Amino acid sequence: MKVRCKLCWEEFDESEVKLHHIIPKCIGGTDKDKRAYLCKKCHAIWHYNLPKLLWEFVPDELKPNAIKAIRAKFLYISRQNARKKGMLDEWEKFFLD
Numbered sequence: 001m002k003v004r005c006k007l008c009w010e011e012f013d014e015s016e017v018k019l020h021h022i023i024p025k026c027i028g029g030t031d032k033d034k035r036a037y038l039c040k041k042c043h044a045i046w047h048y049n050l051p052k053l054l055w056e057f058v059p060d061e062l063k064p065n066a067i068k069a070i071r072a073k074f075l076y077i078s079r080q081n082a083r084k085k086g087m088l089d090e091w092e093k094f095f096l097d
């Protein structure tokens with residue numbers, strides 16, 4: 001079965017994608033956060049951009065806002081890629097429930 005990565009919106013074999021937390025647990029994501037299939041490349045890029053080390057320097061009182069900003073960034077990139085591929089309907093179905 002083919003599965004679309006929810007960040008680059010390319011199609012991959014099931015074995016090449018994994019269900020990931022959009023906000024990684026290591027920076028305060030919880031099981032309430034939406035999970036989405038990501039390909040290996042997108043997962044690596046997304047994690048590289050959210051280094052745990054930097055996260056530790058964000059003051060606790062700013063973390064909720066930082067998580068909101070990170071989530072918004074994910075949605076922005078994902079939506080841009082979905083639009084390029086003519087898949088905005090699917091993007092909306094997945095993210096705007």
Ligand SMILES: [Zn+2]
Binds near residue numbers: 008038039043
């Ligand atoms: Zn991808």
